[in-house]
Amino acid sequence: MTGSTLQTDLVRGRTLIETHTAWVFLDEQLVWKVKKPVDYGFLDYSTLAKRKAACEAEVALNARLAPSVYLGVDPVTRDASGHHLAGAGDVVDYAVRMRRLSDETRADLRLANGALSHDDIRAIAEYLVQFHARMPTSDEIARFGAPEAILANVRENFSQTRDSIGAHLGPAKARELERTQVGFVERNAELFRSRAARGRVRDGHGDLRLEHVYLTDDGPPQIIDCIEFNERFRYADVCADIAFLSMDLERLGRADLAEYLLASYASASGDHELYRVVDFYEGYRAYVRGKVASILAADAGAAEATRQTAERAARLAYLLSLSEGRKRLLEPCVVAVGGIIASGKSTVAAAVGRMASAPVVEADRVRKELAGVPATTPLGGGAWSGAYASEETARVYAELVRRAGFVLESGRPVVLDASFRSPELRALAVELARRHAAPFYFVECRADLDECRRRLRLRSRGPSVSDGRLEIFDAFVAAYRPADELPAGARLLLDTALPLEANELRLDEFLPTWPRGFTR
Numbered sequence: 354m355t356g357s358t359l360q361t362d363l364v365r366g367r368t369l370i371e372t373h374t375a376w377v378f379l380d381e382q383l384v385w386k387v388k389k390p391v392d393y394g395f396l397d398y399s400t401l402a403k404r405k406a407a408c409e410a411e412v413a414l415n416a417r418l419a420p421s422v423y424l425g426v427d428p429v430t431r432d433a434s435g436h437h438l439a440g441a442g443d444v445v446d447y448a449v450r451m452r453r454l455s456d457e458t459r460a461d462l463r464l465a466n467g468a469l470s471h472d473d474i475r476a477i478a479e480y481l482v483q484f485h486a487r488m489p490t491s492d493e494i495a496r497f498g499a500p501e502a503i504l505a506n507v508r509e510n511f512s513q514t515r516d517s518i519g520a521h522l523g524p525a526k527a528r529e530l531e532r533t534q535v536g537f538v539e540r541n542a543e544l545f546r547s548r549a550a551r552g553r554v555r556d557g558h559g560d561l562r563l564e565h566v567y568l569t570d571d572g573p574p575q576i577i578d579c580i581e582f583n584e585r586f587r588y589a590d591v592c593a594d595i596a597f598l599s600m601d602l603e604r605l606g607r608a609d610l611a612e613y614l615l616a617s618y619a620s621a622s623g624d625h626e627l628y629r630v631v632d633f634y635e636g637y638r639a640y641v642r643g644k645v646a647s648i649l650a651a652d653a654g655a656a657e658a659t660r661q662t663a664e665r666a667a668r669l670a671y672l673l674s675l676s677e678g679r680k681r682l683l684e685p686c687v688v689a690v691g692g693i694i695a696s697g698k699s700t701v702a703a704a705v706g707r708m709a710s711a712p713v714v715e716a717d718r719v720r721k722e723l724a725g726v727p728a729t730t731p732l733g734g735g736a737w738s739g740a741y742a743s744e745e746t747a748r749v750y751a752e753l754v755r756r757a758g759f760v761l762e763s764g765r766p767v768v769l770d771a772s773f774r775s776p777e778l779r780a781l782a783v784e785l786a787r788r789h790a791a792p793f794y795f796v797e798c799r800a801d802l803d804e805c806r807r808r809l810r811l812r813s814r815g816p817s818v819s820d821g822r823l824e825i826f827d828a829f830v831a832a833y834r835p836a837d838e839l840p841a842g843a844r845l846l847l848d849t850a851l852p853l854e855a856n857e858l859r860l861d862e863f864l865p866t867w868p869r870g871f872t873r
Contacts, residue, residue: 481595691798769782
C-alpha cells in the first residue's frame with residue numbers, strides 16, 4: 354500500500370485531513386481515520402497488525418469520553434479498481450469509523466467565532482473532573498508520575514528535536530527551555546512523588562487539544578482522540594491532562610479562559626495544589642505540540658500548505674513553552690467573600706472567580722472533604738457542634754489558607770468563600786495576603802433576613818453543598834460580627850438582593866479583574 358494511492362482512492366466524495374500520524378476522510382455523516390505506516394519511536398504503526406491493534410484500542414479508549422462517537426473498526430480493502438472502505442478485495446489496512454460531529458460544536462471553532470463562553474469552559478472542566486475521578490490508578494500507573502518517568506519524557510522530547518528545533522527556535526532559547534524543564538523536575542522531585550502517592554496520577558486522555566472537544570446543548574461535552582498508542586503518554590498527573598487544554602487556550606489568545614479552566618477544575622476537584630506544577634506541565638505540553646508540528650513540517654510527503662502551517666505552529670508552540678511560568682497578566686491577590694448564611698456569598702464568590710479567572714476555595718466543600726463525605730451529603734448537627742464545632746472550624750480555615758497559598762505561590766489571584774463571621778477568622782485571610790505580599794479585599798454580602806430565610810427554604814428542596822438551614826439560622830446571625838475592623842479601601846458591602854449583573858459592575862470597580870470582552 355502507498356499513502357498517495359490510498360488517499361486518491363478513498364478521498365472520492367470525501368474531504369481529506371492529514372496529520373503526522375493519520376489520513377482522515379470525512380463525508381456528511383461519518384469519519385474514517387487510517388493510520389500512517391510510520392514509526393517515530395514513541396509511536397509505532399509500522400505493521401498492519403500494529404495499526405489494527407491501535408484502531409481497536411482507539412475505539413475502546415475513546416468510549417470513555419465520547420461514548421456515542423466511535424462506531425467500530427472497518428477493513429480497508431483493495432481490488433483491481435482500487436482501495437475501498439469495508440469493500441471487496443484483500444484487506445490491506447484498517448480504519449476507525451466515527452460519527453461525524455458538527456463543526457459548529459467544536460471548541461476551537463467556537464472560540465474563533467467568539468462563541469466559547471465561560472459556562473462552556475466550566476462544563477468542560479467539571480466533565481474532566483468527573484472523568485479523572487472514575488479513571489483507575491495503581492502502583493503501575495502511579496510510577497508514570499514519578500520524577501524519573503517525567504524526566505525521561507522531557508529528555509526524550511529534547512533528544513528527538515535536537516536536530517530540528519533550530520528551524521523554529523534559536524540555540525540559546527532551546528538550551529534555556531531544556532534547563533528550565535529539567536531543572537523544575539529535579540528541584541520538585543518530592544512534590545511529584547507526593548502527588549503520585551495521593552492518587553493524582555491516572556489513566557487520562559493524554560492529548561486534550563481544544564479541537565478534540567465538542568459541545569452540545571443537550572448533553573455533556575464529547576471529547577475525542579485520546580492517546581491510544583503509548584500508555585506512558587496517557588498515564589499521567591491529572592494536571593498534565595488539564596494543562597494541555599489550558600495551554601491550547603493560551604496558544605489561541607485567550608489567557609483569561611485558560612486560567613478560568615484551571616480555576617474551574619481546581620475548584621470542582623479540590624486539587625488546588627495543581628497550581629504548584631501547572632506552569633511546568635503547560636510548558637511541557639506546549640513543547641510536545643511543537644515537536645508534533647515540527648514532524649509534520651518536515652514531512653516531504655505532506656502538501657506544501659500543510660507543511661507551512663505546521664512550521665508556523667511549531668514556532669508558536671516552542672515560544673509558548675518558553676514563556677510558561679513567567680509573570681501573569683493579573684497580579685496575585687486574596688479576595689475573601691463572607692456573610693451570614695444564605696447571604697449570597699457563594700454566588701458572589703463564583704462571579705468573582707469567573708471575572709478574575711481565579712480558583713474559589715470553598716469552606717463548605719473543604720469541610721465535606723475533611724469529613725470524608727461527598728460534597729452534597731448533609732453533615733447535620735447544631736449550630737456550633739459536630740463538623741461545625743470550633744476545633745473543626747479551625748481545621749477548615751487552616752485548610753482554606755493552605756490551599757490558597759498554593760495558588761498565590763504560582764503568581765495568581767485566589768478567592769476564599771466562607772462566612773468569615775468574626776474578626777479572628779478574617780485575620781487569617783489578611784495574614785495569608787500579608788505573607789505573600791498580595792493585596793487583600795473583603796467582599797461582605799448582605800441581604801434582608803426574611804430574604805435569607807426564603808433562600809434557605811428553597812435550598813432545602815434539593816441537594817446542596819451548604820449545610821446552612823433554618824434551624825441554625827438565628828444562632829448564626831447572632832454570632833456574626835460585621836467586618837468593621839477592616840479599612841474602607843479593603844472592604845466592599847454588597848446587597849445581594851440586587852441583580853447579580855449590578856453587583857458585578859461594583860466588583861469590577863473594586864477588584865482587579867480581566868477586562869470585559871478580553872482577547873489577546
